Amino acid sequence: MSELRGRKILTTLQEDGQLVVELAEEKLPQPTGHEVVVRVDAAPINPSDLGLLFGPADMNTADYGEGRIVATMPDGARRAMAARVGQAMPVGNEGAGTVVAAGEAPEAQALLGKTVACVAGGMFAQYRTVDARSVIVLPDDATAEQGASAFVNPLTALGFVETMKRDGHSAIVHTAAASNLGQMLLRITQADGIPLVNIVRSPAQVALLKDMGAEHVLDSSSDDFRNDLVVALKATGATLAFDAIGGGKMVGQILHAMEQVASEGQDYSRYGSSSRKQAYIYGALDTGPTILNRSFGFSWSVGGWLLFPFLQSLDAKTLEGLRARVRDNLTTTFASHYQARISLDDALKRDAVMAYNARRTGEKYLLLPNG
Amino acid sequence: MSELRGRKILTTLQEDGQLVVELAEEKLPQPTGHEVVVRVDAAPINPSDLGLLFGPADMNTADYGEGRIVATMPDGARRAMAARVGQAMPVGNEGAGTVVAAGEAPEAQALLGKTVACVAGGMFAQYRTVDARSVIVLPDDATAEQGASAFVNPLTALGFVETMKRDGHSAIVHTAAASNLGQMLLRITQADGIPLVNIVRSPAQVALLKDMGAEHVLDSSSDDFRNDLVVALKATGATLAFDAIGGGKMVGQILHAMEQVASEGQDYSRYGSSSRKQAYIYGALDTGPTILNRSFGFSWSVGGWLLFPFLQSLDAKTLEGLRARVRDNLTTTFASHYQARISLDDALKRDAVMAYNARRTGEKYLLLPNG
Numbered sequence: 001m002s003e004l005r006g007r008k009i010l011t012t013l014q015e016d017g018q019l020v021v022e023l024a025e026e027k028l029p030q031p032t033g034h035e036v037v038v039r040v041d042a043a044p045i046n047p048s049d050l051g052l053l054f055g056p057a058d059m060n061t062a063d064y065g066e067g068r069i070v071a072t073m074p075d076g077a078r079r080a081m082a083a084r085v086g087q088a089m090p091v092g093n094e095g096a097g098t099v100v101a102a103g104e105a106p107e108a109q110a111l112l113g114k115t116v117a118c119v120a121g122g123m124f125a126q127y128r129t130v131d132a133r134s135v136i137v138l139p140d141d142a143t144a145e146q147g148a149s150a151f152v153n154p155l156t157a158l159g160f161v162e163t164m165k166r167d168g169h170s171a172i173v174h175t176a177a178a179s180n181l182g183q184m185l186l187r188i189t190q191a192d193g194i195p196l197v198n199i200v201r202s203p204a205q206v207a208l209l210k211d212m213g214a215e216h217v218l219d220s221s222s223d224d225f226r227n228d229l230v231v232a233l234k235a236t237g238a239t240l241a242f243d244a245i246g247g248g249k250m251v252g253q254i255l256h257a258m259e260q261v262a263s264e265g266q267d268y269s270r271y272g273s274s275s276r277k278q279a280y281i282y283g284a285l286d287t288g289p290t291i292l293n294r295s296f297g298f299s300w301s302v303g304g305w306l307l308f309p310f311l312q313s314l315d316a317k318t319l320e321g322l323r324a325r326v327r328d329n330l331t332t333t334f335a336s337h338y339q340a341r342i343s344l345d346d347a348l349k350r351d352a353v354m355a356y357n358a359r360r361t362g363e364k365y366l367l368l369p370n371g
Numbered sequence: 372m373s374e375l376r377g378r379k380i381l382t383t384l385q386e387d388g389q390l391v392v393e394l395a396e397e398k399l400p401q402p403t404g405h406e407v408v409v410r411v412d413a414a415p416i417n418p419s420d421l422g423l424l425f426g427p428a429d430m431n432t433a434d435y436g437e438g439r440i441v442a443t444m445p446d447g448a449r450r451a452m453a454a455r456v457g458q459a460m461p462v463g464n465e466g467a468g469t470v471v472a473a474g475e476a477p478e479a480q481a482l483l484g485k486t487v488a489c490v491a492g493g494m495f496a497q498y499r500t501v502d503a504r505s506v507i508v509l510p511d512d513a514t515a516e517q518g519a520s521a522f523v524n525p526l527t528a529l530g531f532v533e534t535m536k537r538d539g540h541s542a543i544v545h546t547a548a549a550s551n552l553g554q555m556l557l558r559i560t561q562a563d564g565i566p567l568v569n570i571v572r573s574p575a576q577v578a579l580l581k582d583m584g585a586e587h588v589l590d591s592s593s594d595d596f597r598n599d600l601v602v603a604l605k606a607t608g609a610t611l612a613f614d615a616i617g618g619g620k621m622v623g624q625i626l627h628a629m630e631q632v633a634s635e636g637q638d639y640s641r642y643g644s645s646s647r648k649q650a651y652i653y654g655a656l657d658t659g660p661t662i663l664n665r666s667f668g669f670s671w672s673v674g675g676w677l678l679f680p681f682l683q684s685l686d687a688k689t690l691e692g693l694r695a696r697v698r699d700n701l702t703t704t705f706a707s708h709y710q711a712r713i714s715l716d717d718a719l720k721r722d723a724v725m726a727y728n729a730r731r732t733g734e735k736y737l738l739l740p741n742g
Binding site for chain 2: 293
């Protein structure tokens with residue numbers, strides 16, 4: 001191939017506590033072996049990308065130059081991020097595009113010209129070298145934009161359902177349920193006949209999910225929320241929750257309501273019911289502390305849930321089954337919706353940063369690195 | 372047998388929110404089948420008993436009459452305790468005494484005159500009818516006082532070690548480690564060669580455990596606590612904690628320090644280390660909320676731990692092994708120490724209640740119902 005040059009976004013936390021986010025030029029080496037070079041046509045800006053890109057830096061007071069942002073990282077966060085100081089880190093978990101160069105391995109050569117989705121990291125770039133064996137080849141009629149979010153959200157939503165089965169539960173509670181991920185989970189559980197309690201934060205989000213046919217949609221901003229939650233848990237028998245928020249009292253409220261349902265009609269026990277109540281925190285829309293009032297006995301567990309360790313815990317056959325389900329339902333069950341499409345240059349401008357870094361539920365941005 | 376009459380402590384939460392704790396007379400029916408009647412000679416007042424006996428009622432402003440206390444239960448607690456309203460509940464998880472009457476079954480008859488320990492509930496009484504098959508027969512030279520705490524603390528401490536093995540950890544962190552339970556856990560781990568990090572709350576408690584030969588004893592009131600914790604976790608490799616406190620930030624601090632140790636020398640990952648960090652909350656010395664800052668990635672879990680469900684999860688052989696170990700080491704590994712001994716009458720007097728309900732670590736009271 002002729003020499004490939006492209007631009008990519010790098011984020012560096014400097015020794016002095018300044019966070020520098022900038023566009024950098026790179027020259028891509030000729031791919032060898034199983035390597036292929038993907039021209040990245042679309043990459044979603046996920047909450048997990050924002051954590052690496054900006055973290056808790058103050059983007060409101062940052063200095064926005066030409067292709068370069070300089071922001072101040074709070075002291076507490078600097079200590080927690082000591083391990084990244086001085087490293088220029090590429091960003092962007094996933095994306096999709098066209099294979100424009102390939103190593104000599106047959107698996108790599110076979111991908112030339114194909115549209116593929118990958119979860120290689122560093123996808124906020126015009127070109128990205130990845131392993132041919134790690135991509136999903138999109139169906140012939142699918143666009144890169146349709147495949148851009150084929151990994152993180154779809155496999156997370158499917159992972160919730162697999163976790164439910166593995167842990168012996170039969171229904172799911174989900175917070176921030178109007179998100180792209182939440183909508184996917186709703187469609188999956190509708191297809192599989194799994195009861196789902198959707199918790200959202202506004203009447204508009206209630207309407208959105210109800211329009212999609214959701215049965216249990218609760219508005220946590222409503223005065224009736226606590227009662228509605230008990231009613232929905234009773235109807236579904238849910239003893240498992242996945243929480244995207246992290247901070248605040250929501251997880252504790254859900255466990256409390258589960259305990260209320262489990263205790264109904266039972267003899268009093270000062271240790272609480274024997275119903276196993278589990279909540280997994282998989283996001284940090286609220287980075288404040290998780291506050292548990294422990295008004296739910298002793299039979300409970302709260303823990304972190306993360307996609308990649310979960311995928312590693314699956315056997316190869318189960319994992320391939322999940323990937324095939326995503327590929328076969330890319331434009332239906334696993335369709336994503338985007339608030340706006342932006343270029344690499346736009347992504348570093350103040351207006352865009354303030355908008356996509358607000359992490360508003362259901363307002364996901366799509367980066368078009370070659371757009 | 373001649374007719375047996377005795378007194379026992381009952382606790383009743385009334386409809387009007389008043390908590391009544393009183394002495395009541397009872398006539399015990401002739402035991403039948405496998406039943407035996409135990410004359411209770413000694414019963415420890417454990418934190419778990421206090422939860423049922425008084426809960427969060429205000430014992431400071433209570434009315435102390437002759438053999439009868441009337442206290443006010445806070446509104447929030449009343450709602451949580453709705454299932455016990457109107458029921459006169461016996462108290463006292465465990466205790467020991469002499470079998471004075473027995474049903475016709477050979478297993479019951481064989482116990483006549485023996486000193487036994489039981490975990491039948493309702494042990495704050497002069498007499499208690501229990502199932503002959505559920506008791507531990509104490510060695511001939513053991514007193515009831517030595518066997519009074521043969522169940523809850525010993526099996527809890529042994530249960531921590533079993534849980535450690537089951538969950539794949541190799542060392543333990545323990546809070547409120549100067550308690551009777553903590554001292555037992557120390558002796559068990561010394562015998563078994565398991566690294567233990569003891570967290571206590573005063574220099575005097577540090578001295579107590581150091582005198583017992585403990586290697587890692589940390590004072591959470593010390594300015595150096597955070598650093599000391601990291602050093603001890605590094606030395607022991609502990610990724611499992613058992614916490615008696617419940618409320619506050621301690622559990623989160625422990626997980627944070629575990630994550631610090633796990634991340635050292637690793638590449639930065641915004642998802643945290645892959646080290647599985649587990650904390651079990653088994654007590655509620657602080658009934659306030661558990662506050663988790665989640666500064667420890669996504670590979671963590673916090674949950675409740677309770678003795679009886681844990682015992683039920685064991686196979687019969689393992690359980691009998693644990694009970695035999697307790698019986699064989701009753702006056703050494705599993706010895707308990709008591710701050711004071713009190714009668715049933717004294718137990719309902721203001722001074723005694725204020726003292727034993729303070730739940731100070733290492734200041735356990737022993738009830739002598741026939742003393």
